[in-house]
Amino acid sequence: MIPQMSRRGKFVTFEGLDGTGKSTQLRKLAAVLRAAGHEVVETREPGGTLTGEKIRKVLLDSGTAGLSPLAEMALMFASRAQHIAEVIEPALARGGIVLCDRFTDSTEAYQGYGRRLGSEAVRELHRVLCGNLQPELTILLDSDAALCVSRARQRNKRDSKSSTRGHDENRFEQETRAFFTRVHDGYLAIAKREPGRVAIVDARGTPGQTHERIAELVRKKMRL
Ligand SMILES: Nc1ncnc2c1ncn2[C@@H]1O[C@H](COP(=O)(O)OP(=O)(O)OP(=O)(O)O)[C@@H](O)[C@H]1O
Numbered sequence: 657m658i659p660q661m662s663r664r665g666k667f668v669t670f671e672g673l674d675g676t677g678k679s680t681q682l683r684k685l686a687a688v689l690r691a692a693g694h695e696v697v698e699t700r701e702p703g704g705t706l707t708g709e710k711i712r713k714v715l716l717d718s719g720t721a722g723l724s725p726l727a728e729m730a731l732m733f734a735s736r737a738q739h740i741a742e743v744i745e746p747a748l749a750r751g752g753i754v755l756c757d758r759f760t761d762s763t764e765a766y767q768g769y770g771r772r773l774g775s776e777a778v779r780e781l782h783r784v785l786c787g788n789l790q791p792e793l794t795i796l797l798d799s800d801a802a803l804c805v806s807r808a809r810q811r812n813k814r815d816s817k818s819s820t821r822g823h824d825e826n827r828f829e830q831e832t833r834a835f836f837t838r839v840h841d842g843y844l845a846i847a848k849r850e851p852g853r854v855a856i857v858d859a860r861g862t863p864g865q866t867h868e869r870i871a872e873l874v875r876k877k878m879r880l
């Protein structure tokens with residue numbers, strides 16, 4: 657084996673509707689992997705770089721008015737291309753474990769299905785702009801859609817008042833129930849198409865219960 661390949665790390669993504677617990681679960685998994693001695697990079701999309709975080713503000717701020725679905729998709733990919741170049745690829749090349757809160761499956765689910773731009777446009781852009789980078793494992797958190805979206809809304813309300821975040825990330829949470837149903841259908845279609853990469857995890861229990869399921873999956877699938 658060539659040395660570069662044996663050093664290559666692992667790329668794990670967290671997916672699911674707003675409020676399913678992705679950020680909560682990512683932090684828990686990161687802590688466990690670090691305690692076991694691994695180099696772990698925790699990151700998120702849109703965002704993950706200085707440029708990406710600026711793009712995130714434009715995308716998620718409910719004050720962003722009249723953004724066209726195509727412009728929205730292009731901004732998601734602009735953030736992602738920068739993120740791969742600046743953060744993800746260098747970390748993988750060092751042999752690190754990259755845990756990423758949302759990745760291209762989110763674009764396929766939200767813009768492809770939710771906004772009805774179609775899967776093919778998203779997958780083609782992923783090939784052109786992201787070198788078709790594929791996660792070793794994608795953890796798709798699945799739960800009751802209405803419950804999760806309302807949880808995310810409440811969290812955003814709290815956060816927009818707090819000094820730590822202090823800004824508004826509500827643009828998507830204002831979408832309709834029909835939109836989130838399409839997004840959910842999109843996620844399930846991706847999982848069905850790529851069962852070797854995407855594992856659906858029941859996220860309806862407590863954070864601790866969901867974490868146990870994820871830890872077991874990571875141990876089994878990635879021998880970590
Ligand atoms: N299993 C759970 N049961 C109840 N509440 C939870 C659970 N997991 C997370 N939460 C709470 O629900 C809210 C949303 O969780 P979190 O921010 O982790 O979701 P997310 O998937 O990252 O959402 P988003 O897509 O909006 O970033 C938070 O207030 C969190 O504390």
Ligand SMILES: [Mg+2]
Pocket residue numbers: 678679680757
């Ligand atoms: Mg989150």
